[in-house]
Amino acid sequence: MFKILDCTLRDGGYYTNWDFSPEVIDAYIQAMNQLPIDYLEIGYRNIPSKVYLGKLGYSPVSVLRHLRAMCAKKLVVMLNEKDVRSTNLKYLLIPIQGLVDMVRIAIDPNNFDRALTLAQEIKSMGFEVGFNVMYMSKWHEYKNFLSKLNKLDSIVDLFCMVDSFGGVTPKDVQEIFQIVKSNTSCPIGFHGHNNLQMGLINTLTAIDCGIDYVDATILGMGRGAGNLNMELLLTCLNKRGLDVDFNVLGDVITAFQPLYEQYKWGTNLPYMISGANSIPQKEVMEWATNRTYSFNSIVRALNNKKNNVKDNARYPLLRAQTVSKVLIVGGGNSNTEHFDAIREYILLNPNMPLIFVTSRYASYYNDLPNQKLYCLVGNEAKRLRCNISEKDFNGICILAPYPRLMGTEVPKFAEESTFELPKITFTASFPDSCTTVALQTALLLGVKETYVVGYDGYKGEVLSEKEMELSNENKILFEEFKRVGCHEIVSLTPSLYKSLTVKSVYQYL
16 A cells, blocks of 8 residues: 655745744644644755745754654655755754654755765664655656666665656656666655646556555645645545545645635646746746746746747847936826826926836826837736837837846837847846836936836835835835946935935926
């Protein structure tokens, strides 16, 4: 009979930075004690890092003692082989002897031999040892990797086939399992991701092949598109005769439901494309949760990766000019609240270019005679199409320097009127920000005076995470713009940004 390993806290930690409330953890352990699950992978053991990792990113001894006292199942922690060497094992593992049953190692196939040496030392410390070997769909590209699997015998207690990209099919599972089985007597496991929503069928196929271990998580919580839902697996296995207490299963689902509502993990179009083309999920996960990137942007970036190109388009460089002043138009509500005054000010300055950080209010300004420059970053190409029709378009589009992280999207009607910046000179902090492109454009125009409208800032004591990020981003960019010797930036409309000098538009009328 195969064993079931739940890795919700370890794999789900990619969404929470491995911080789970004590209430969620306790509810999880209590439910797992009553469900037909054999192993619980509760987190990582990591060497100190410069980035924040929460409680289960380090799994300190005090936490493991608490879990060990509560838990009737075998406990597992994971090590990242790329970060761990033999010299780290005394620090990482000696303190947790007797608290943890298995140590699983996340392994790039290129580092198989190095991991084997690590495994021998871990085994000598009294732990069961699991190999989580990544990139299953690309193993055929790793020379001699599969033929080395006989070295696992008598050392490793579990060799887990990890579908890192979430793109294998049931046929792949059957074929790869047979190859692995023919090369080692080590117990074999399967860890599927759900990019193409085949976590269940792939896992059931692995079970029918004779797999020894299968992984799943509550509500499918896991990195990127997530994993096979444990509740779905147990429901299917119940139909095959496995005894499952569905009241208990319902309780643990309820405990994790608020986290799902907060993070909304699961597959989407970018994850599907990355899974189908064996593209790593780390960047896709970052892109998919970024406020500025549309699905089209992410798909372009994925296609560029797949085709091994830096970017999908190039445009002529924007040439330097000399103008006395520019007006940068942001996306704040002050555009509408004070538009009559802004319009009057613009008409008094017909030689002043208008640089649109966003096209959200571009239609308001379209009939004005001034030169118009539209910054195209993230969703802005789509937004420009929505706000300015082909027949009404009378400006130029500005792109960040080549190559662009997310590839290039330009409305068809603007193809002949699009230029890219040669380089960003005033900051290295946010190179793909709309505000960065706008400020760099102002520098290239050689302006002596930079005015802005629509940079209102965010009111209220409690800001959303995205509002805080954008506010901090703009603050840094304004300060760096001035720090490199540029003049002050004057806001003609009310603004909460302390880096801006606020002067009422009405005083100029």
